[in-house]
Amino acid sequence: MLLANKEGIVVTGPVVNLIAAGVANAVVVFTIPVLVGQLVGVKSVKILKVHLFNNAAGNTSVLIGTGVGGAFVALLPAIVSMNGLEDIYDNLPEVESFVNITAYPVALVAAGIISLQLEVAIIG
Amino acid sequence: MPDLYIFKTQVGMFDPVALQNHNVCIHYVQKSYYRKVDFLEAIPPFQCINLGALPALTPSGRANIVNLEMADNEFGLWRWYPIDDAQIRLYHPAGIAKYQLRNLQIPVDMNILFRDPNLVSTEIAVWENNRPAVEAVNGHAFGLGGVRLISLGYRFHTANLESGAEADPELVKALKAGKEPCTHVWCSGRGIGD
Numbered sequence: 001m002l003l004a005n006k007e008g009i010v011v012t013g014p015v016v017n018l019i020a021a022g023v024a025n026a027v028v029v030f031t032i033p034v035l036v037g038q039l040v041g042v043k044s045v046k047i048l049k050v051h052l053f054n055n056a057a058g059n060t061s062v063l064i065g066t067g068v069g070g071a072f073v074a075l076l077p078a079i080v081s082m083n084g085l086e087d088i089y090d091n092l093p094e095v096e097s098f099v100n101i102t103a104y105p106v107a108l109v110a111a112g113i114i115s116l117q118l119e120v121a122i123i124g
Numbered sequence: 125m126p127d128l129y130i131f132k133t134q135v136g137m138f139d140p141v142a143l144q145n146h147n148v149c150i151h152y153v154q155k156s157y158y159r160k161v162d163f164l165e166a167i168p169p170f171q172c173i174n175l176g177a178l179p180a181l182t183p184s185g186r187a188n189i190v191n192l193e194m195a196d197n198e199f200g201l202w203r204w205y206p207i208d209d210a211q212i213r214l215y216h217p218a219g220i221a222k223y224q225l226r227n228l229q230i231p232v233d234m235n236i237l238f239r240d241p242n243l244v245s246t247e248i249a250v251w252e253n254n255r256p257a258v259e260a261v262n263g264h265a266f267g268l269g270g271v272r273l274i275s276l277g278y279r280f281h282t283a284n285l286e287s288g289a290e291a292d293p294e295l296v297k298a299l300k301a302g303k304e305p306c307t308h309v310w311c312s313g314r315g316i317g318d
Contacts, residue, residue: 007207041171042270098177098269123207124171124272 008046008121018062018105018114026068026104030118032097041124044098047075049119050089054081057105057112064103064118078106081114096123128307131244138242140164140278141201141249147299147306148282150199152251153220153314158296158306159197159282167200169276171207178210178262178271186259188218192275193253197284199311200250202277203243205236210260210271215313216248218257222313231261251311 013030033043052062061078075095081087105114130141142148142161150157172191175184194200206212211231214222223230223245232246240246248256260271283290285299298304 042174042272044269096269124174124270 026102045120058109163281172275175271216256220313
């Protein structure tokens with residue numbers, strides 16, 4: 001691995017509850033740091049770890065990418081979320097994004113929720 | 125003679141090319157300016173330019189790195205590396221290729237951190253607002269979201285020894301004759317055969 005790929009400050013995103021299924025309901029799960037005129041440099045993020053908790057949402061999968069609806073572009077293949085279980089994915093491809101990261105579950109059992117948290121490296 | 129010279133380095137270190145009251149000769153293309161350093165400070169690593177998104181298998185246009193410009197009477201000493209996986213060609217100033225061999229202009233990519241961890245071979249100096257420029261080449265089959273460069277170095281303020289209040293014709297004469305120590309700082313590239 002390139003030394004430069006080691007660059008980055010590891011931070012965690014907030015715990016975001018995915019309460020609605022489908023690409024039209026993709027929500028932001030990590031926001032790129034931007035402070036116009038004050039923050040020096042354009043920042044990007046590499047996903048290091050995904051933590052899912054499936055709260056009675058049924059066996060399903062979660063897509064992580066950018067954008068919402070027709071503008072959604074997956075950054076990773078779908079990852080599985082099993083009903084009632086916690087899933088932690090790491091050793092992921094260090095896919096990089098220059099824009100906010102969004103996610104959605106493919107399906108949800110009624111009243112079920114998937115909680116998602118990302119650990120990322122901020123580059124730049 | 126101070127133990128300082130351009131491209132000096134030690135493991136994990138980057139020395140300034142001159143210290144307080146050291147004489148320097150700024151070379152910019154074919155011009156030479158004799159000056160004395162009267163202030164210096166370190167500049168921590170920072171992102172000096174983002175060339176922006178670059179499509180697959182595409183070179184970018186040439187962009188001036190205005191963030192490496194210095195104020196009047198000042199020169200900067202910079203080392204740099206990219207943090208996105210493109211090959212970078214440097215021009216200094218914008219019309220003169222830097223790292224130029226007879227048949228090839230050497231690009232810099234992220235491997236520089238393996239091959240030259242102190243970035244010695246990337247070292248350049250910038251006189252006043254005569255900034256360098258860069259082009260990026262994306263050889264990947266996918267687009268890059270950005271092409272960002274990190275720079276670090278030193279800022280030097282200098283007094284003019286050739287004219288003005290700090291002028292010292294005798295010293296300049298001695299510097300030109302090599303009778304007094306003087307560090308030469310090249311603040312541009314040079315055209316082949318020029």
